[in-house]
Amino acid sequence: xxxxxxxxxxxxxxxxxxxxxxxxxxxxxxxxxxxxxxxxxxxxxxxxxxxxxxxxxxxxxxxxxxxxxxxxxxxxxxxxxxxxxxxxxxxxxxxxxxxxxxxxxxxxxxxxxxxxxxxxxxxxxxxxxxxxxxxxxxxxxxxxxxxxxxxxxxxxxxxxxxxxxxxxxxxxxxxxxxxxx
Amino acid sequence: xxxxxxxxxxxxxxxxxxxxxxxxxxxxxxxxxxxxxxxxxxxxxxxxxxxxxxxxxxxxxxxxxxxxxxxxxxxxxxxxxxxxxxxxxxxxxxxxxxxxxxxxxxxxxxxxxxxxxxxxxxxxxxxxxxxxxxxxxxxxxxxxxxxxxxxxxxxxxxxxxxxxxxxxxxxxxxxxxxxxxxxxxxxxxxxxxxxxxxxxxxxxxxxxxxxxxxxxxxxxxxxxxxxxxxxxxxxxxxxxxxxxxxxxxxxxxxxxxxxxxxxxxxxxxxxxxxxxxxxxxx
Numbered sequence: 001x002x003x004x005x006x007x008x009x010x011x012x013x014x015x016x017x018x019x020x021x022x023x024x025x026x027x028x029x030x031x032x033x034x035x036x037x038x039x040x041x042x043x044x045x046x047x048x049x050x051x052x053x054x055x056x057x058x059x060x061x062x063x064x065x066x067x068x069x070x071x072x073x074x075x076x077x078x079x080x081x082x083x084x085x086x087x088x089x090x091x092x093x094x095x096x097x098x099x100x101x102x103x104x105x106x107x108x109x110x111x112x113x114x115x116x117x118x119x120x121x122x123x124x125x126x127x128x129x130x131x132x133x134x135x136x137x138x139x140x141x142x143x144x145x146x147x148x149x150x151x152x153x154x155x156x157x158x159x160x161x162x163x164x165x166x167x168x169x170x171x172x173x174x175x176x177x178x179x180x181x
Numbered sequence: 182x183x184x185x186x187x188x189x190x191x192x193x194x195x196x197x198x199x200x201x202x203x204x205x206x207x208x209x210x211x212x213x214x215x216x217x218x219x220x221x222x223x224x225x226x227x228x229x230x231x232x233x234x235x236x237x238x239x240x241x242x243x244x245x246x247x248x249x250x251x252x253x254x255x256x257x258x259x260x261x262x263x264x265x266x267x268x269x270x271x272x273x274x275x276x277x278x279x280x281x282x283x284x285x286x287x288x289x290x291x292x293x294x295x296x297x298x299x300x301x302x303x304x305x306x307x308x309x310x311x312x313x314x315x316x317x318x319x320x321x322x323x324x325x326x327x328x329x330x331x332x333x334x335x336x337x338x339x340x341x342x343x344x345x346x347x348x349x350x351x352x353x354x355x356x357x358x359x360x361x362x363x364x365x366x367x368x369x370x371x372x373x374x375x376x377x378x379x380x381x382x383x384x385x386x387x388x389x390x391x392x393x394x395x396x397x398x399x400x401x402x403x404x405x406x407x408x409x410x411x412x413x414x415x416x417x418x419x420x421x422x423x424x425x426x427x428x429x430x431x432x433x434x435x436x437x438x439x440x441x442x443x444x445x446x447x448x449x450x451x452x453x454x455x456x457x458x459x460x461x462x463x
Binding site for chain 1: 190193194197198200201203204205206207208209210213214216217220221224227232235239242243245246250254294307308309310311312316318343359363377378380381382385387449450452
């Protein structure tokens with residue numbers, strides 16, 4: 001990703017908008033009794049579009065802002081989301097993305113890992129109460145939501161960040177006409 | 182050139198990881214800090230506007246969820262309604278009797294909220310997305326008289342307590358948060374225990390440490406115990422309704438009962454709540 005002041009401003013706006021939307025909208029709606037979590041999917045998409053550094057840095061700041069606004073211990077969200085963003089970026093640097101299904105599937109996997117990561121951080125900090133098995137169901141449903149959210153997010157972010165992306169070779173829709181063949 | 186780039190990348194990653202651990206170590210176990218208060222102050226107007234602007238969209242999505250839910254619960258609610266009507270009639274008689282007794286005892290109290298508390302009404306403007314934290318942010322803060330540890334209720338019963346405060350907002354830790362513990366009692370027997378959450382299931386709380394010699398059963402009501410000794414006191418005033426018992430079982434190898442409780446308040450769909458400010462504290 002080619003980082004210019006304009007692109008940096010767009011990235012900051014995307015992160016702020018996503019966190020505000022998550023807290024004011026996604027966290028407060030429920031489908032099948034589960035609220036979608038758009039932030040891991042966002043970090044995965046940024047990692048896929050911008051590479052491991054963009055993924056890690058944006059993951060860190062998304063987690064930091066989230067922890068600040070929720071008045072939670074700082075660092076937990078950052079640690080989990082930077083790992084998810086870095087992993088997505090690393091995937092993009094190592095493999096070619098040929099199928100349009102890859103980004104949403106990675107968003108799904110990223111959300112699953114992020115939710116497990118949040119749980120691991122809580123266990124590390126000493127969770128002091130029983131954990132219902134419904135947590136597993138909630139994590140799986142959140143991951144399923146992330147598939148659809150990630151699909152839309154990836155397409156949207158690709159448009160917004162297009163000037164900063166390294167150009168992919170465009171496919172020709174029609175084979176060239178060969179005269180005299 | 183490439184090696185230099187890789188080294189720089191690794192350095193940034195290491196810095197971010199070390200930074201996260203440092204933040205975690207420095208801020209764990211504290212309430213809100215200066216950074217969080219500053220960020221909250223900047224973002225609270227944005228969140229407030231976003232909350233109002235997105236309400237129609239939220240209501241639409243929640244309507245779908247509630248419609249699916251309602252279809253399954255319709256018949257169950259019909260039978261519950263009949264039982265509740267009977268209980269309501271009995272309850273009204275009990276309230277009248279209770280009012281007479283209170284007058285006799287010269288207790289200047291009405292309803293569940295004890296005297297000495299000021300009610301501050303607020304709206305929920307944000308909610309934690311994590312399964313592990315059950316927090317909401319409300320649009321009332323220290324400017325409205327809200328303080329840390331103030332109890333929070335809604336029309337149905339106890340919701341939680343204030344865990345952090347900024348000028349215009351406050352963080353409410355719900356009773357379903359993993360850090361929550363409420364001293365509670367079962368009425369009518371009056372046996373006491375500690376109410377803890379069952380993380381991941383907002384419709385299930387667990388009342389622990391109940392003496393197994395006094396059996397409790399399904400349908401009984403749980404209220405706050407509100408104990409008070411010479412030096413310390415519970416954060417919650419007594420007799421705030423919390424929920425009703427859905428299942429009670431005696432653990433095999435221990436002489437205690439484990440009681441499952443469904444909270445009266447719908448903690449997933451909180452909108453307007455009341456903070457009880459003032460009152461007595463430990």
